[in-house]
Amino acid sequence: MVVSPETGLRYVERAAVERTAAAPSLERTCRWAAVNSGTGNLSGLSTVAQQLADAFSTLPGDVRLVPPAPAERVREDGTVVALDHGHHLHLSVRPQATRRLLLTGHMDTVYPVDHPFQTITDRGDGTINGPGVADMKGGLAVMLAALEAVEAAGSAIGYDVVINSxxxxxxxxSSALIEQAARGKLAALTYEPALPDGTLAGARSGTGNFSIVVRGRAAHAGRNPENGRNAVTAAAALTIMLEQAKGPRLAVNPARIDGGGPNNVVPDLAVLRVNFRPKDAAEIARARAAIDAAVAEIAATRDVRIAVHGGFNRPPKPIDPGAARLFETVRVAGADLGLAIAWRDTGGVCDGNNIAAAGTPVIDTMGVRGGAIHSSDEFLIVDSLAERAALSAITILRLAENGL
Structure with missing residues (x-):
């Protein structure tokens, strides 16, 4: 191995670093962030998906825009309807390679098309403010710059890229697409933003989202209330019971109750929205048991019908031995670049949860350094575009050569 005496990097790695620094990552970030791609804005998502397909087509392999799998939601009136999504991007490079990676990101943002936050602003302090610049249009630019540098280095590693909507x-x-792409991979990198100081996410809690439809019986609130079955009070009682399931390793957040109507009518419908955050698989089982028990008791004691919709769509993500080795690879790559790479556990969730559940070691905050995501103050630290692209490129090159 030929090592640069100045940095401890191999010369091929130094060349990769130089290439990531020269990539038009800020221009790409601003171009992609200029198009609103809130999850429900199918037109904007279509535009961004085509922009990304064009950009990633500079890599070898076939770029496909994959139709979304069926999904559904529960409306305020208790009915279940289909939920429309945009297409997802899938690129596969050297599928027959001995060592293969998965790189994932998302093109959607939390800002709908009518949100007032639509403008990118250069703050003049080394940061830009704009919708999705950190989460994660900047991360997608980091991913592309890193892969371009890896290709220029002549690496023979194989990889899939999945960018969902x-x-x-x-x-x-898109979870089925991600799970399929994760199977059999040596490791995975996901481009959620790191914290402003560069700290990465370690272990993550899981999450489960439920819409619980309670159907009672309407009656006149003054003339014959005893003939009614109040769905709102039943949903409130269900809320209290579910909240009692919370503990040190299970967060429970009843977030909303839809239902009710005129003051003189006993309401016959309510929809409870509740979120669970389990830290391990045992807590998922405990949460499911709590839901079943609460639903059975409230249905029996209040003479209402209850239907539970939803599930645990993000399993908990522990730091297992494979993930620990991947973190060490990234830490050493960072050290050779003069970066101190640290990580800490978080209650937040992302596609990294699903990748880990498929058995693939993953680091899911390989994107830019930034902050205030999901708010109008969202910002990206501009220098981190080249910095994090270099970190990814060195990590990928070393995984290609040494495995995990």
């Missing part, structure tokens, strides 16, 4: 709402129409 529905990550911000749970990846319901």
């Amino acid at each position: 529905d990550e911000e709402t749970g990846s319901f129409s």
Whole structure:
């Protein structure tokens, strides 16, 4: 191995670093972020998907725009309807390679087409402010710059790229695509933003989202209330029971109750929305048991019908031995670049949860350094575009040569 005496990097790695620094990552980020791609904006998602397909077509392999899998949601009136999503991008490079990686990101943002936050602003302090610049149009630019540098280095590693259009709402129409792409991979890198100081996410809690439809019986609130079955109070009682399941390793957040009507009518419909955050598989089982028990008790004692919709769409992501080895690879690559790479556990979730559940070691915050995501103050630290692209490129080159 030929090593540069100045940095501890091999010369081929130094060349990769130089190439990532020269990539038009800021221009790409601003171009992609200028198009609103809120999860529900199918027109904007279509535009961004084509922009990304054109950009990633400079890599070898075939770029496909994959139709979304069926997904559904529960409306405020308790009916279940199909939920439309945009297409997902899938690129496969050297599928017969001995060592293969998965790189994932998302093109959607949390800002709908009518949101007031639509403009990119250069703050003059080394950051830009704009919708999705950190989460994660900047991350997609980092991914592309890193892969271009890896290709220029002549690496023979194989990889799949999946960029979905529905990550911000749970990846319901793309989770099967991600799971399939993750199987058999040596490791995976996902381009969610790191914290402003560069800290990465370690272990993650899982998440489960439920819409629980309670159907009672309407009656006149003054003349014959005893003939009614109040769905709102039943949903409220269900809320209290479910909240009692929370513990040190299970967060429970009843977020909303839809239902009710005129004051003189006993309401016959309510929809409870509740989120669970389990830290391990045992807590998923405990949460499911709590839901079943609460539903059975409230249905029996209040004479209402209850239907439970939803599930645990993001399994918990532990740091297992494979993930620990991958973190060490990234840490050493960072050290050779003069970066101190640290990580800490988080209650947030992303596609990294699903990748880990497929048995593939993953680091899911390989994107830019930034912050205030999901708000109008979202920002990206511009220098981190080249910095994080270099970190990815060195990590990929070393995985190609040494494995995990």
